[in-house]
Amino acid sequence: xxxxxxxxxxxxxxxxxxxxxxxxxxxxxxxxxxxxxxxxxxxxxxxxxxxxxxxxxxxxxxxxxxxxxxxxxxxxxxxxxxxxxxxxxx
Numbered sequence: 343x344x345x346x347x348x349x350x351x352x353x354x355x356x357x358x359x360x361x362x363x364x365x366x367x368x369x370x371x372x373x374x375x376x377x378x379x380x381x382x383x384x385x386x387x388x389x390x391x392x393x394x395x396x397x398x399x400x401x402x403x404x405x406x407x408x409x410x411x412x413x414x415x416x417x418x419x420x421x422x423x424x425x426x427x428x429x430x431x432x
Contacts, residue, residue, distance in 0.1 A: 371430065377419075377420065377425065378411070378415065381408065381409060394422075398418075400419055404416065404418075405419065
């Protein structure tokens with residue numbers, strides 16, 4: 343039984359090491375202005391705000407207010423860009 347516990351701990355330690363080595367390895371950090379520039383480019387590629395909103399299931403009025411800086415980037419807009427919101431401690 344002692345061997346089994348040791349081998350389980352060893353496997354858990356290896357899994358933890360593997361997980362830790364992959365954390366943040368491919369992460370990019372964007373601020374609000376970066377995301378708005380990405381959004382502007384995506385809207386331009388789509389052809390119009392209406393076309394982008396329809397394709398991504400985002401309200402066009404919310405999209406317009408986000409692009410004009412009146413609203414922060416919401417979860418639905420971030421998701422449409424293939425992004426997710428995270429919080430970073432300074």
